Amino acid sequence: MPLRNLMLTACLLAGAASAQVAPSTAQMAQYKGLHAAAQRGDLAKTEKLIAQKADLNARDEQGRTPLHVATFARQVPVIRALAQAGADLSLLENDRYDAVTIAAVADDKATLAALLAAGASAKLTTSRYDGTALIAAAHLGHDGVVRQLIAAGAPLDHVNNLHWTAVIESIVLGDGGPRHQRTLRALIDAGANLQLTDRHGNTPLQLARSRGYAEMVAMLEKAGR
Template sequence: MSSIRPLALAAALLLALPAAAQVPPTAAQAAAYQGLHAAAASGDSAKLKRLLAAGPDVEARDAYGRTALHVATFARKRDAIRLLAQAGASLNALENERYDAVTIAAVADDEDTLRLLLELGASSGQITSRYDGTALIAAAHLGHAGVVHQLIAAGAPLDHVNNLHWTALIESIVLGDGGPRHQATLKALLDAGASTTLADRQGNSPLQLARQRGYAAMVQMLESAGTKH
């Protein structure tokens, strides 16, 4: 099969993905928040403690399905995340676009917040987003190598296939730019033992996909890992 169709498909999907990605609260939405959501957005720990002492519904959601913990994660308010978790807030809840806190932190390349979430017991392997992906796939797509290392260490599924028929390793190639960040991401996945034989929907292997794009460094990495096809 010619490489033109897969390349065109990947390009079209790459353009479409941002529009379908997670949506953080706007400034106007954050300003309109009340109660737990307001305290989480501002990181006001004293106010949050007072509110939590009254036993509120820690799973209450805004119009976009975000809990206070989602809001605190978007805002990088780690003290608020810890307080909410201690009060029983779910670390694995999905908002309306089916993102959890771990994937929100992963997409934002927020290693400190991700580390805290994982330490508190958040799952590294939830199926998230309309693409039925994982935080690892999202991070690989974006070339967030540090996040990828954390998720691998936390036991994230290496070879989950999303509904685009891509793994994290494939996404590091087809949605990356072939540069240093995505090379580091690919290396982390290879070192962890991610499959180099799982193919995309058109039957293209990771090595074929790297060759099609002219990503010489990635081709060399895959070949050095023992990939033949």
């Protein structure tokens, strides 16, 4: 891969990793009310505050709601309680992540399943890249999460502001290894459009060939694209 492309990929990976910010220890220490209960997984306190009409969608300094905090902390019972009480499952925090994308990036299949079962959408446009939870999961090679999102109706062919789809990100931001291969396989089997190109007109097949990802090349060639 040309040096310029390697540098670009490294920058994008670093940016993606730093964009989603979990509550810091200092922030957690300052939490009160539903944010504190969500972080600790204190279901009894959560239910008491809900009964007292606490603001289900209150924001911390990063724009995180109690639902976002519970998702970062993997507190599934609290997530269910907040959802059942009417918390808005579609809200984005300051870096434009929703709870579904937070769970997807964390490769947290159990929390993601709880969110989807509660009615959260896998179709939202999220992040500074105008992407989706599916694109984020494909980028990271979270193949199990990718399959969950596909089953939940995530848009297969959404193009983010880098002009990349989930298929393209599984190649250009992946390592060509088993998890990214399984991710690409899931997208192919689901019927993702393999003709969509990056902004330079490169197809997924061309991108896989340029990186020497033989297994991905074979998959794309077999798919007839």
